[in-house]
Amino acid sequence: MKRWLNNNFGFTKGEFNGVLALLVLILLITLFPYIYSLVKPEEPVDEEEQLAVLKLSALNSKDTSRLKIHHRVEYKPKTRIKERFIFDPNTIGSAEWQKLGLSARQAQAILTYRSRGGQFRKTEDLRKMYTISDRMYAELAPYVHIKNKAEQQNRAFVPRPAFVKPALKVIELNGADTTELDLIKGVGMTFANRIVKYRNRIGGFYKKEQLMEVFGIDSVKYLELKDQVRIDETKIRKININTAGVEDFKNNPYIRYKQVNAMVQYRKQHGNYKELADLSRVAILTPETIALLKPYLIFEP
The missing domain is CATH 1.10.150.280 (AF1531-like domain)
Incomplete structure (x- = not known):
């Protein structure tokens, strides 16, 4: 290898040794983590810490289970309590239908049917309502009581006490x-x-x-x-014709001032009047006027 390097790169001996040392260093750095993990001693496990971890894990598991149970109970649908009582399907309202076990929507469907002229003439007519199942019909049928027309008329036309006209106060x-x-x-x-x-x-x-x-x-x-x-x-206020003056007939609509004055002057000239007929001697007094005054006059000395 040394000869190959010298032939191709012209390394000197010192350069060759330096390159070799660099390669060895790179190799050691690359292999160090692996070698360290093999020679590093394992740390002893603390038994108390391990036990605490296990207990915490178990506790978390129980809490999760409780939450799931609570979740299921909270959203568990309520069971509708059904009541049973005698009823007329032609008259009861939504609240009564729901007491019998129908939902609000089912009850409304029946009310809509009735509002459009539908009637239940016999118990079996309940079967034609799609909102009432066969099972529901079997439960309700014994409690159905449909009033006939005679009963409805008797109920509608309850006799009322005769009107007594109050007596007028006189x-x-x-x-x-x-x-x-x-x-x-x-x-x-x-x-x-x-x-x-x-x-x-x-x-x-x-x-x-x-x-x-x-x-x-x-x-x-x-x-x-x-x-x-x-x-x-x-x-009635009476007037003594033999003592009366003009003021006694003031504002009286039955006689005028001139007539009253003539009546007084005649009395002064001829004396007291003895009866109603004596008034006819006063020329200005008409029979109609004398007739109107008659209920109000008295003839006293």
Whole structure:
């Protein structure tokens, strides 16, 4: 080899020795890890550490098992508790169907069938519902009670107590105030005030028909009111024609001022009136006026 190197590369002896030493060093560096692993003594294993590792491994294994068991229990589907009771499939709602064991979706399918006009006329009609299995039908059939039309009609048309029209409260016109008159159906506070004002002007009502003399009360309104009122003639304010002056007839709609004055002047000239017929001697007084005044006049000395 030395001769080959000298012939091809012209190495001197010193160069040859240097190359050889370099090759040996490279070889040693390459083989060192392998040789070291063969000659290195094994470290003794600590038995306590090894036991602790084994225990930790076992504990982790148990925890994992518990987690798996808990996972299975948590997501275990709940068993639906079924109830059994007498029912009419034409009337019960979703909640009752679910108590019987159907799901919410199954119950809704039956309600939809009914809302579209479907009816269960006999127990076997439940079979035509695809939501009810044969097994479910067998369980429910003994509890089905479908009311016939007669039962439904009797239930729908329960006799009600006859309506009794409340008795109308009758108000006395000559003594009532506005609050009492307001209780009359169809009067109200506006008409109550008008009635009282007119009553004070004439001295009281001697017949019901006088209500039509009140502003706003026509024949139709009168018919509505007449059965709710009564007249007490003893409460009419009387006027003694032989002592009365013009002021006693002030604002009275039945007689004008000129007529009252003529009546007073005639009395002063001819003396007291003895009866109603004496008023006809006053030329300005018409028979109609005398007739209107008759219920309100008295003839005393």
